[in-house]
Amino acid sequence: MKAIINLLFAVLFVISCNAQTKTSEEKNTSTNANKSNPKLIVGIVVDQMRYDYLTRFESKYGNGGFKRMINDGFNCKNNHFNYIPTYTGPGHASVYTGTTPKNHGIIGNNWYDKEIKDMVYCAGDDNVSSVGTKDDAGHMSPHRMKTTTFGDENRLFTQNQGKTIGISLKDRGAILPAGHTANAAYWFHGRDEGSWITSTFYMNELPKWVSDFNTSQSAESYLKVWDTYYDISTYTESGSDENAFEGGFKGKDKATFPYDLAMLKNDNRGFDILKATPYGNSLTTDFAIEAIKGEQLGQDDITDVLTVSYSSTDYVGHNFGVSSKEIEDTYIRLDKDLERFLKFLDTQVGEGNYTVFLTADHGAVEVPSYLQSMKIPSGYLDNKETKTRFANYLNTKFKSSNLIENVSNNQIFLNRKQIDSLGLNINDVQEAIVNELIGYKHIEKVFSAQTMATSNFTTGIESLLQNGYNQKRSGDIILLSDPAYISYGKTGSTHGSGLNYDTHVPLLFFGKGITHGETYDKTVIPDIAPTISALLGISFPNASTGEVLGIVIEK
Numbered sequence: 315m316k317a318i319i320n321l322l323f324a325v326l327f328v329i330s331c332n333a334q335t336k337t338s339e340e341k342n343t344s345t346n347a348n349k350s351n352p353k354l355i356v357g358i359v360v361d362q363m364r365y366d367y368l369t370r371f372e373s374k375y376g377n378g379g380f381k382r383m384i385n386d387g388f389n390c391k392n393n394h395f396n397y398i399p400t401y402t403g404p405g406h407a408s409v410y411t412g413t414t415p416k417n418h419g420i421i422g423n424n425w426y427d428k429e430i431k432d433m434v435y436c437a438g439d440d441n442v443s444s445v446g447t448k449d450d451a452g453h454m455s456p457h458r459m460k461t462t463t464f465g466d467e468n469r470l471f472t473q474n475q476g477k478t479i480g481i482s483l484k485d486r487g488a489i490l491p492a493g494h495t496a497n498a499a500y501w502f503h504g505r506d507e508g509s510w511i512t513s514t515f516y517m518n519e520l521p522k523w524v525s526d527f528n529t530s531q532s533a534e535s536y537l538k539v540w541d542t543y544y545d546i547s548t549y550t551e552s553g554s555d556e557n558a559f560e561g562g563f564k565g566k567d568k569a570t571f572p573y574d575l576a577m578l579k580n581d582n583r584g585f586d587i588l589k590a591t592p593y594g595n596s597l598t599t600d601f602a603i604e605a606i607k608g609e610q611l612g613q614d615d616i617t618d619v620l621t622v623s624y625s626s627t628d629y630v631g632h633n634f635g636v637s638s639k640e641i642e643d644t645y646i647r648l649d650k651d652l653e654r655f656l657k658f659l660d661t662q663v664g665e666g667n668y669t670v671f672l673t674a675d676h677g678a679v680e681v682p683s684y685l686q687s688m689k690i691p692s693g694y695l696d697n698k699e700t701k702t703r704f705a706n707y708l709n710t711k712f713k714s715s716n717l718i719e720n721v722s723n724n725q726i727f728l729n730r731k732q733i734d735s736l737g738l739n740i741n742d743v744q745e746a747i748v749n750e751l752i753g754y755k756h757i758e759k760v761f762s763a764q765t766m767a768t769s770n771f772t773t774g775i776e777s778l779l780q781n782g783y784n785q786k787r788s789g790d791i792i793l794l795s796d797p798a799y800i801s802y803g804k805t806g807s808t809h810g811s812g813l814n815y816d817t818h819v820p821l822l823f824f825g826k827g828i829t830h831g832e833t834y835d836k837t838v839i840p841d842i843a844p845t846i847s848a849l850l851g852i853s854f855p856n857a858s859t860g861e862v863l864g865i866v867i868e869k
Contacts, residue, residue, distance in 0.1 A: 351850050352669040352826040354612030355468075356659070357491060357621045357842075359409060360648070361402060361484070361628035362809065363674035364636065365393070365818045367645050370551045374544065374646045378653030380822075383672060387824030388866040389832040395676065395819070396838040397781035398794075398812040399723060403436035404782070405675025405839070406490040406623065410463035412843030412858030414781040419460040420490065421787050426720040426727050428787070433722070434458070437486045439515065446511030446520050446528070451503045454485045455515035456494050461857040463493035464843045464850075465619040470495070471852040478619040479609055481602050483589050487623030487675075497609070500524065500601070502594075504586035508533035510601055523608030532600055533585055536593035541572035542643045543650075552642040559681040560640070561633045561805040563587065569634060571643075590633050592647035594626030599651040603658050612663035617850055623675075624648060635681040635807045669826045669849065671842060674819035678807040682798050692798035695756055707750050712736065717743070724810070725789030740790075747791055759794040766792070778812040829868045837863060 368380060375381050383389075395405070397414040399422060407420040415421045420436050427434045437454045444452025465478040480492025480499035488499040498517065500510045509528040512520065520528075546555060553559075555570045562569030565581035579587045588594045602622050605611070611618040627644055634640040652672075659668050685692035701721075708717050714736060720727040726747070733743055744762035751760045759775065767785055771777040779792055794811075795801075802808045809816045821837060827849050840860030847854045848862045 350615065351617045352667060353615065353617060354606075354659070354663050354668040355617060355619045355846060355850070356668060356670045357410065357619070357846075358652075358670060358672040359406060359487065359491065359621075359623040360672065360674050360820070361487065361623060361625045362631040362676060362678050362807075363627055363819055364677040364815065365391070365820050367641075368820050371642055371645050371649075374548075374551070374642070375649045376653055378656060379649035380652060380672075382653070382656060383670065383822045383824040384832075386830060387670075387822055387828050388830065390821035390823075390837045390863070390866070391832055392834050393673070393819060393821035393837045393839070394814075395812075395817040396778060396840065398775075398778045399782055399810045400676035400812070400816040401723075401810055402484065402628065402675050403486045403490060406487055407436075407459055408839050409673060409675070409842055410465065410491045410493065410621065410855075411459070411461045412464065412840045412847075412855045412860040413461060414840060414859065416781050416784055417461060417857040417859065419458060419784055419787060421782065421784050422723045423486065424722070425787060426722050426725075426789070428719075428727060431719065433720075437489045439513070442513045442515045444511060445513055445517060446509055446524070447503050447507055449503060449505075449507075451485070451501075452511050452513040454489055454501075454513050456489050456492070456496075456499075457515075459490055459494070462855045463491065464847045464852070464855055465491070465621070466493040466495045467847060467853045467855055468617060468619055468850060469493075471850075472616050475616045476618050477609055477611060478621075479605050479611065480621040480623075481598065481605060482621075482623035483594050483598060483625035484623065487625055488621070491621035491623065500605070502533075502585075502589070502597070504589060505584045508585035508588075521608060523604055527601060527604050533588065533597060536588055536591075536597055537576045537579055537585075538593075539572050539574050540591050540593065542639065543646045546571060546639060549639050549642050552639045553637045553684075555639045557684075559635050559684045559805055560638055561803070563590075563633075569638075569640075571639065589626055590629035592626055592630070592644040594629070595624045595644070595648050595651050598622065598624055598626075599655050602655065606658070606662055612659075612668055624651075631678050631807045633806050635684065635805065636678050637680060637684065666826055669828060669846075670822075670824045671846065672820060672822040672824075673839065673842065676809045677814075677816045677819055678809045679798055679800060679811070679813075679815045681805065681807055682800060683804050685798055690798065691796070693756070694804065695795055695799055695801045697801055700754055703754070704751070711746065711750075712738065712743070720789075723789075724793045724795075726791035726793070728790040744790055751791070751793065756796045756799045757793055758796045761792045763788070763790045763792075775812050778817075823863075823866045827868050828866055831865070833865060835865075 403423040411418045439455035478496040480488040482488035483502040485501040488501045492499040503511045560569035630644045682692035748760045766783045844854045845863045
């Protein structure tokens, strides 16, 4: 009997151990599944999107686009750029590298190269050739960006098994986010072609899916009438349709709805007219969907990265301004495109298998002539008068008219050889110019390269300037104008400053690994890349200075 009882206890013990082991294994499997990385990261940059476009047009949005990301994801409501200048090239580079122009080196869309004594373009590269067009529009690569992106780090981490694809109407909006190791970056070449192209930096010929898309007449289908999505009388969140603050299209007397794009295209660079309408965003969405299918993104357990930049919002803003009916309609239609895109991701990659973030590369100022009509201090800089006065000063003070090599991006580049030949000290010349220019009308602040290199600013507009200052590439003198004073035409909006209208932009996280919530705590653009890197468990971009936003990551 004792032997039988001992045998019974032994059997029960084995069963119990097996049950515990099975439970432990099931728990580990479940834990591993919960901790598995998203199959696809989608980074969305909406060009020139001010934060208040989320709130101003909220009543016009559906539940599947912006609102879905807000209601089911995480909303950083006090998100800012932490550097100057707020331009497209630096913005896209900063989002994906996790740092500022001080480190990644993209100090503008174009800038003066002090070594070759000429202007260079942030994505320009004469060492590569066009693919998909005979035009030189494909002479592009990321070689001027000095640091890695989180997409680069994902490629390194996965031994090049995870893909990275960049897409934008603008070349720089596709190339800089995709990084140095990208499988491809594609941008739209308008004019008389209306095709998506790339360069030999990535490949020698277009994949079949891209060629098929280019021959599908998708671009042609959007050369139609652009009218408001809803009755224009309901667009109470924007100004009157006819006003003095908008540009419009060549061939049409007034900047008012509707716009017959097929009729207007010949006067507006052919297919390029689509860029300045919401249909450019729709075309970008179409192409992004085909890229996911054609490249089989998100179809295995190794994380892929897709970067999508919606550029039409910038073109429309520059043309029509922040408070126009055209900008409101563009965001209403972008919301529909986002809903369509997210639904496709649900089906193709699987709901809960992908992660999306959405932000902007900069904001925009209200049209100063409109602000003036509202009695708000604003205006336009008289650069001709400033240039004449400054030239006279240089001749009088230094007995030379050849001290300046270049003036661009609110920076002055001095002719150092000429300064040396005159026996002058570069620091003394810089300081003298600073003291001269600070007295000019509507110039608010002036700083020298010496100040940027030797001082450590941690707060205020000075810290933003320093974060955007690259010692090898930036100029000798940096100028800041008064708030809402710009060098631009009298119609349409622009950007570039370190003021809230240019720095305050959306930041939404949504999808796998993202908790639900919101914060008013300040976040900055360089926080995005390390946050995504932490989510994936990969190395941060090599010069990243941002902080991980742990509050957005699901525990």
